[in-house]
Amino acid sequence: MSEIVNQIADATGIDPGLAEKALGMMLGFLEKEGDDAAVQKMIAAIPGAAELISEHAGDGGGGFLSGLAGGGIMGLGQQLMGAGLGMGEITALARQTIAVAKQYAGEETVDQVVASIPGLGQFI
Template sequence: MEDLIDRIAADAGVEPGIAKKAVGMILLFLRSEGPKDEIQSLFAAVPGAAEAADEAANENGSGAFSGGLMGLAGQLTGLGLGMGEMQTFGREVFAYVREKAGDELVGEIVSAIPGLRQFL
């Protein structure tokens, strides 16, 4: 997971701490909004993904994610990210997941969450 965070921080031009929080938020969003079986497969294939989502849930205070895609965008904006940076984060997270879990799984997840494709 550290290699993903370092890659995103460099590509988006943000501090690694911000990248780590954003990746955790994205993974928490996927766990909350995505198809359960596919997300379990994603977390099994991507070392550290479940832990990153858990950390984001703990920081969130409620232990869960709410608000759908717009809620995620609001939280990422709260970290100081603009739309371009959000798209960079989305592309990098899903490229990383593709490397670890394959195109088919990513396609199933993206297809199941309305509006997600626009951030990739």
Template sequence: MDELLAKIAAEAGLEPSIAEAAIGHILAYLKAESDDPAVGKMIAETPGAADAVATAGEDSGDGAPGGMMGGGIMGLGSKLMGLGLDMAQIQIVARELVAFAKVQSDPETVDRALASVPSLSPFV
């Protein structure tokens, strides 16, 4: 994951900690919005992904308004913009995350995970 964070930091002009938080929010959204087992498999097989989700603090499990429940894609966008990312940076983070996940996990698994949440398609 350090390699991915360094690449995103350089390409998007972000601090690695911000890149990790953004990755965590994207993955937490994917996890919250999909019931496809491919999502869990992708996260489990991508080094650092589970830690990024935990760092993002999304998986409270209580459905509270502060989590991804009820926030939808707009909530995800708000969280990412709240980190200081603009749309171009969001797309860089998402694109690099997907490319990294496809190397670490089976590309078909990653594609299936992403397809299970169509609202992410504009970002990846």
């Protein structure tokens, strides 16, 4: 997973520690909000993704979005801004996360995940 985090950090100019945390949060969001079958296939294909989600996005019992009013894509944005990222960095990180997911899980699977989450397509 460190190779993936470094790839994303280099591409976005974000500190690797923050990139790791944000990646875990984004993958956790996809796991919570996306099409179950497609998301599970995607997470299984990305080395270390399940562990990263567990570390940074909670245990699946509500996770990091449980305390946010509204949750969803806006809740994720609020959480990432709270971690110190600006909108431009969040957009760059989202695009890189999707690009990496496509490298490992394939375009069709990742496109299915993105299409299953209302509003996500406009951010990537």
